Amino acid sequence: xxxxxxxxxxxxxxxxxxxxxxxxxxxxxxxxxxGSGTGKSxxxxxxxxxxxxxxxxxxxxxxxxxxxxxxxxxxxxxxxxYLFQGAALFxxxxxxxxxxxxxxxxxxxxAAKISARVRECLAMVGLKGIQNLKPAELSGxxxxxxxxxxxxxxxxxxxxxxxxxxxxxxxxxxxxxxLILSLQKQLCVTSIVVTHDMKxxxxxxxxIAMLYEGKIIFVGTPDxxxxxxxxxxxxxxxxxxxxxxxxxxxxxxxxxxxS
Amino acid sequence: MRRISxxxxxxxxxxxxxFASMLGxxxxxxxxxxxxxxxxxxxxxxxxxxxxxxxxxxxxxxGLSSLFTGMVLALQTxxxxxxxxxxxxxxxxxxxFSLVKELGPVLTAVVMAxxxxxxxxxxxxxxxxxxxxxxxxxxxxxPVRYLAVPRFIACGVMVPVLTIMANIVGIMGGLIxxxxxxxxxSSVYWEDILNFMMISDFMHGLIKSIFFGIIIVTTAVYQGFxxxxxxxxxxxxxTSAVMISMMLILISDYFLTALLVALxxx
Numbered sequence: 001x002x003x004x005x006x007x008x009x010x011x012x013x014x015x016x017x018x019x020x021x022x023x024x025x026x027x028x029x030x031x032x033x034x035g036s037g038t039g040k041s042x043x044x045x046x047x048x049x050x051x052x053x054x055x056x057x058x059x060x061x062x063x064x065x066x067x068x069x070x071x072x073x074x075x076x077x078x079x080x081x082y083l084f085q086g087a088a089l090f091x092x093x094x095x096x097x098x099x100x101x102x103x104x105x106x107x108x109x110x111a112a113k114i115s116a117r118v119r120e121c122l123a124m125v126g127l128k129g130i131q132n133l134k135p136a137e138l139s140g141x142x143x144x145x146x147x148x149x150x151x152x153x154x155x156x157x158x159x160x161x162x163x164x165x166x167x168x169x170x171x172x173x174x175x176x177x178x179l180i181l182s183l184q185k186q187l188c189v190t191s192i193v194v195t196h197d198m199k200x201x202x203x204x205x206x207x208i209a210m211l212y213e214g215k216i217i218f219v220g221t222p223d224x225x226x227x228x229x230x231x232x233x234x235x236x237x238x239x240x241x242x243x244x245x246x247x248x249x250x251x252x253x254x255x256x257x258x259s
Numbered sequence: 260m261r262r263i264s265x266x267x268x269x270x271x272x273x274x275x276x277x278f279a280s281m282l283g284x285x286x287x288x289x290x291x292x293x294x295x296x297x298x299x300x301x302x303x304x305x306x307x308x309x310x311x312x313x314x315x316x317x318x319x320x321x322g323l324s325s326l327f328t329g330m331v332l333a334l335q336t337x338x339x340x341x342x343x344x345x346x347x348x349x350x351x352x353x354x355x356f357s358l359v360k361e362l363g364p365v366l367t368a369v370v371m372a373x374x375x376x377x378x379x380x381x382x383x384x385x386x387x388x389x390x391x392x393x394x395x396x397x398x399x400x401x402p403v404r405y406l407a408v409p410r411f412i413a414c415g416v417m418v419p420v421l422t423i424m425a426n427i428v429g430i431m432g433g434l435i436x437x438x439x440x441x442x443x444x445s446s447v448y449w450e451d452i453l454n455f456m457m458i459s460d461f462m463h464g465l466i467k468s469i470f471f472g473i474i475i476v477t478t479a480v481y482q483g484f485x486x487x488x489x490x491x492x493x494x495x496x497x498t499s500a501v502m503i504s505m506m507l508i509l510i511s512d513y514f515l516t517a518l519l520v521a522l523x524x525x
Contacts, residue, residue, distance in 0.1 A: 050393050082397040088390040102398035
């Protein structure tokens with residue numbers, strides 16, 4: 001279980017997170033939605049220990065991670081698989097080396113066992129015979145799938161997906177959604193997804209949380225989100241150009257103009 | 260007026276804090292890298308790859324630049340000494356001392372800052388902005404260990420090696436001009452070098468080149484890790500890595516020389 005309490009994070013004068021409280025239950029898929037630049041990825045990176053919060057606590061299976069040293073943190077990070085927004089595949093390595101990278105570092109598998117596990121993971125994401133290609137030779141969708149294979153290779157307890165469908169065509173986006181669902185069934189992992197793609201959020205989530213102005217303002221099931229009366233959540237999920245979010249954006253622009 | 264000076268102090272204060280924080284981060288990078296090396300946590304394959312990239316692939320450009328530097332030194336020295344003494348004398352001494360103590364280490368370091376410093380900063384910077392550095396953490400790998408350690412070792416070893424090569428090639432360049440332009444026998448050229456030069460003179464240049472290698476790789480790796488903001492950020496980091504290393508090489512050269520002279524090394 002992941003418990004986030006009162007987490008705040010600023011970059012210079014920009015307060016991105018202003019006291020986030022969130023709980024991710026074991027075995028569920030929780031999706032964090034919110035507009036671009038609201039700090040969804042920052043929240044994920046804080047949960048994983050890639051960024052250190054200015055305030056607040058983050059507990060992973062009861063261990064408070066914000067005060068851990070590098071070695072202890074690395075131990076906690078091994079529980080996670082992470083699919084980065086742009087896949088973040090290592091350019092200089094082949095697909096096989098990319099997927100097997102974590103296995104090489106975190107397990108005592110020999111080369112043959114690593115190679116077999118790489119093939120198995122690539123098959124799980126629907127890819128075959130591309131082990132010797134370099135990331136530059138792959139399409140956007142293939143990169144995401146290789147990134148996903150890399151994320152699951154070490155059999156993590158938690159998988160984090162940062163904008164898994166962004167930049168993909170609708171069909172490929174749905175392929176990725178199906179993959180997330182099937183991996184969820186096969187591996188029974190806890191998943192945290194960050195997205196602003198509502199179609200994807202409704203399809204893959206057990207619960208959806210909305211991040212707005214640095215705080216979680218709503219948590220509920222996809223049905224609760226669909227039927228919410230919260231004006232901010234309603235405007236976001238319906239993609240309306242008029243509503244409280246737009247008013248706040250306009251206010252902030254006016255404020256900047258005056259200053 | 261008071262408001263302007265207040266703002267100025269505020270700006271200076273922020274710049275001072277930024278500078279202090281940068282020094283802290285650079286020190287942290289050097290300490291962490293040294294700790295990994297001391298623990299023996301070195302990826303041999305990547306280190307050898309980096310040595311080939313940094314050392315062997317840089318040797319043609321270093322060789323060519325030092326060859327012509329040695330040749331031009333011999334040409335200038337021969338011309339000047341002929342004007343003053345009516346014959347070209349002490350060419351070997353001037354070429355040898357200039358190259359071994361000063362031009363060999365500095366020229367090699369400046370070329371390496373441009374070629375290798377830029378390449379390291381751009382590579383790590385690109386990895387940073389495309390989240391590949393974050394990906395390393397999630398795959399149980401410390402980025403300093405994986406990216407900085409091999410490059411530190413490769414630069415720390417290969418910059419001095421290339422400096423020795425530059426000295427040899429430069430002296431050979433000087434020999435060619437001395438023999439064929441000034442008609443001075445090669446034995447005289449070698450005597451001019453060997454009669455005056457001592458091991459400490461050679462060590463003087465070698466010690467400087469080790470420091471220059473560390474300056475190049477520290478600046479480049481630091482700039483790469485600090486890179487932010489996409490392609491523009493990578494460009495800025497690369498330019499900064501080259502400019503800062505070149506400045507640091509030239510400035511530190513004076514202080515290193517003063518220190519080595521005080522210690523009677525060369």
